[in-house]
Amino acid sequence: MGEFDFIARHFRPLAGAGAMELRNDGAVMNLPAGEELVLSSDTMVEGLHFLPDDPAKTIAQKLLRCNLSDLAAMGSRPRGYMLNVSVPPNRHYDESWFTDFAAGLAEDQKKFEFHLLGGDTTGSPSPLVLGVTILGSVRQGEALRRDGSHEGDGVWVTGSLGRAALGLQARLGQLKDEDGSLTLAYRVPTPRIGLSLYGIVSAAMDISDGLIQDCGHLAEESGVAITLYEDKVPLSPAVRQHLSHHKERILLGGDDYELLVTCPPEKEAALQAHCATHAVPITRIGEVSKGAGVRMLNHAGKPLHFSRIGWQHF
Amino acid sequence: MGEFDFIARHFRPLAGAGAMELRNDGAVMNLPAGEELVLSSDTMVEGLHFLPDDPAKTIAQKLLRCNLSDLAAMGSRPRGYMLNVSVPPNRHYDESWFTDFAAGLAEDQKKFEFHLLGGDTTGSPSPLVLGVTILGSVRQGEALRRDGSHEGDGVWVTGSLGRAALGLQARLGQLKDEDGSLTLAYRVPTPRIGLSLYGIVSAAMDISDGLIQDCGHLAEESGVAITLYEDKVPLSPAVRQHLSHHKERILLGGDDYELLVTCPPEKEAALQAHCATHAVPITRIGEVSKGAGVRMLNHAGKPLHFSRIGWQHF
Missing domain, CATH: 3.30.1330.10 (PurM-like, N-terminal domain)
Known part of the structure; x- marks a missing residue:
């Protein structure tokens, strides 16, 4: 041709x-x-x-x-x-x-x-x-950026995480995807177009390389530390049932295309109201403090240790 | 890494x-x-x-x-x-x-x-x-396009053609490039940035897929026919010495990145003056008439026949 x-x-x-x-x-x-x-x-x-x-x-x-x-x-x-x-x-x-x-x-x-x-x-x-x-x-001047997070801000994420990473495993025959929802999330992500978060959030990015790694980028660009709470991370029922066997994949897998934002406490009500208006679920999963790096604490307050940090492109 | x-x-x-x-x-x-x-x-x-x-x-x-x-x-x-x-x-x-x-x-x-x-x-x-x-x-509105050529316009080309196509042959060991100028033209083309031809030319495009094929695009988009004269096509001395053995390559080879423009007769003086100011050689190589398609005539006025029309991308 x-x-x-x-x-x-x-x-x-x-x-x-x-x-x-x-x-x-x-x-x-x-x-x-x-x-x-x-x-x-x-x-x-x-x-x-x-x-x-x-x-x-x-x-x-x-x-x-x-x-x-x-x-x-x-x-x-x-x-x-x-x-x-x-x-x-x-x-x-x-x-x-x-x-x-x-x-x-x-x-x-x-x-x-x-x-x-x-x-x-x-x-x-x-x-x-x-x-x-x-x-x-x-x-003009209203593009959201990664470098505005401050101590005391909350860390929030839209939707739920891990479906695409498990969807890829299902595609590779490593996992059973009973209703096809995981495979669909891997193949057809939902970009969060249409929210107007300028003036509400202090920093924003999308999660493409995995929650931990992308939080690391946000922390680095903003010059802050981020603490995440494992039991706050929003998971769909289909993902939750695989949590014990695939925890790293769910938390580090990437391809989520959800928004990761930080928000000062006085704007949290506005953030929740705006997302509710657009029918976009949003969940507070952690907070910003002085320092550097990202850590995730389990239900007992102990830091989780991972074997890798996220998707490496090459 | x-x-x-x-x-x-x-x-x-x-x-x-x-x-x-x-x-x-x-x-x-x-x-x-x-x-x-x-x-x-x-x-x-x-x-x-x-x-x-x-x-x-x-x-x-x-x-x-x-x-x-x-x-x-x-x-x-x-x-x-x-x-x-x-x-x-x-x-x-x-x-x-x-x-x-x-x-x-x-x-x-x-x-x-x-x-x-x-x-x-x-x-x-x-x-x-x-x-x-x-x-x-x-x-606003001053982007040059391919669809403005009219009957009676001249067809002009900047610089000279065929150096890059022969340069590729030299790279492949098929041809001797004594001073390296052909190889250089293949590797580092000269984009004709900086000319301001709006209001002077009736249509413009760059020659990337070979003179004949690209003239065909211009003719098709403008709904006209183009006649080119073989002996008017500007060739550098290094190219001219290969003309007898590599005529098709020179005329159809592509990678020239020279500008191909059409110009109404009353603007030809302005075109030449503007190009002279910018030290860009420009040569009249043919004309636009009613009809469709592209033909190239030799010094005796006979149409040349080619075995192909130009570079095919896939």
Whole structure:
């Protein structure tokens, strides 16, 4: 198949304003007055970030949603994205695969109200490599950051943790996923787009590399210590039943795409009210103090020890 | 090596305003009032777009310059870029390789006055995959496009063609590159950043896939026919000496990253004067007429026939 026909068939229908039907060397995009651009980028590599037999549609959704989650972490709404696809000469990734892939992109473009701006399609000698650079906007100066946590702030997390990490184990045949909810969480995360936490939280990020490691980033960037309480970590019933055998996986596994925020005590009521309005569960799991590093205490107040800290990219 | 240390060592020194030292989930960027964003993206895959033993520094420069050329084609100046790197577990791509790679990025950031905003680093099971999404800006509505060519316009090209295509042959040992200029053109193209052709040219694009194929894109998007004259195509002396044996390679080979523009007759003097001011050679190589498609005529007015039309991406 030729590159140009391939792009026209699969990706042109996804192109929105500014993409100029993918017919130029690039795209244009306008920002509303008083807003600034927010940018993030994530690459997914076959065999590392998805399995070749994951459905094309959910691979597309995960690709967009990992990026959407970064925007959510910065308090931004999505506006558009650039898509990079490097396709191996492998019959598995055929017309029908890309039809499903584009359908997944289309569905999430509609759900999250943004569109394709442009990108690049190349060959690849072996794995399928998929990249998205996402563009969002926020009001000037209102992007959430990781470096604002202060002593006395509470540490909060949206949703529940560990489902995606166990979902991957289920995909690998290591664990039984009775209702399929774990596998679904691994394949199709829920980015927390739509919350407006500027002025409420002191710092924010998304949990992609595991709770402990990502708390470590937040603590480091803010120059503080974080204490977490094991029995406060929100777990779904499907996850809780695996807690005794898979504790590290649940706490360190990553791929949660939930928001991790710190919040001063006087804003906690506002945080809970705002999340309730948006039907996003949020739970206080720890607190910020002077010092450095992250520790997690069990129900007896003893620190947990882990064999690793989280997902290592390479 | 850990991802976070790796990023800190090699890429943090390249980060500019808005990148927030690569310490957050993403970056922010502002646009001057009255400007709109221009976006383009290019991926380079080891073995397809560069050779593993090309110098890391020139691989970095080519990666940026291919993207810069897309901005130049749209009449935009660069502001920043997102970098995606997927690194194989291959000793060849070691610390020293990435030190040189980052030095190449730094040199061109300085030359072209833009900076790193953010990106993503992952593993890769086999090839090194490098991606850049570049961000530039133009005054609202002044981005150059491919769809404005009209009957009677001249077809013009900057610089000279074929050096990079022959440079690749030299790299592969198929051709002698006496002064190294062909290899250099292949490794380090010259994006035509800095020209201001809005209001002068009727359409523009860059030549990345070969003159004939890219003229075909321009003709198709503008709904016109293009006639080119073989003996008008600008060739450097090093290229001209290979013309008899490598004509197709020179005319179809791609990787030139020169600008291809069409210009109404009444603006030709302005085009030439503007390019002269910026010391960019520009040559009239053909004309636009009613109809469709591209043909190239030889010195006797006979159409040339080619065995292929240009670079196919996959």
